[in-house]
Amino acid sequence: MKIGLYFGSFNPIHIGHLVIANHLAEYSDLDQIWFVVTPHNPFKKKNSLLDNYQRLEMVYLATKDYAKLKPSDIEFNLPQPNYTVNTLAYLQDKHPDHEFALIMGEDNLKSFHKWKNYQVILENHHIYVYPRITKNIEASQFDGHEKIHAIDAPIMELSSTFIRKAIKARKNVEPMLPKNVWEYLDEMNFYR
Template sequence: MSKIGLYFGTFNPIHIGHLIIANYMAEYSDLDEIWMVVTPHNPLKKKKSLLDNHHRLELVYRATEEYMKIKPSDIEFKLPQPNYTVFTLAHIADKYPDKDFCLIMGEDNLKSFHKWKNYEVILEHHHIYVYPRIADGEVEHQFKNHPKIHKVDAPIMEISSTMIRKGIQQKKNIKPMLPKEVWEYIDEMNFYKK
């Protein structure tokens, strides 16, 4: 049974930080593949800066095309909104019974994991791979030595999609922070300029 790491995000836009983490997980953990799950925007909370789902999926597709172990996923696009991770995991496990799905999250998310809907159910059925993030606060005691939570010593990334969007608005050269194909699509489509 192949082990798939699910890396959720709005990827607005996907940047080299995301790719470095995904590739590190693919190469230095026991995960066979990483699926970059593009989170759809909540129709009730439309943010001006959030690109449409299909554009963000296209950016992830272009960014991951040359990585054999990293795949774009639109699995959440077909689920009712607003959605919770526990429902996505149930849906995806049902759809692909031959795969073992694990969650990938930053340490900052682990700190608030106890607030997630049905987090106990997630932990009962899935392993969680945690990469380091600079964040305030402590990880809940119950997660510190949990047998299903695995800390992966991936590089700490301080690049953010917010920083990239602001940089584009301010006409800064942010090209080194993006895969070439992602930058070309953003530039060609005039995204994030306003």
């Protein structure tokens, strides 16, 4: 089975995440998409994150009705800060019958050469890149690489940061979130 790993803080997960993941599940050779909830990204401040299990619960609520989309807490028990190369090695060891690929936005590909052991990742895994609206798009050093696949997915310029700020400002963000995620956020009074 070929699994696409969609890493993120999902703070919160929103319809943009689901549209991209579903597109990859339906229009690529990936059999399933696992939403890997990251406990802490070494490049982000930790203080704005909801608890790991609250974010995992939102991912579970958002994906439970879609057979090809799965939540994953695989990084919760790995040493922190964790790096993608370590997670991939752990998953490959735990699931030797699966093939794992990375899913990332075009903007992340531009800094991929700064990732820990990025060459090891490229040697062993395919990368599926979804488009972003970016100004001054310059060619990436990875253009044309045989293991990097540009996906013609819908461009989703919706961010969790925007949603958190909008909730704090008492704006209606309900259409931007899966219904059961919105209900959970509202009930728990998150981001207010």
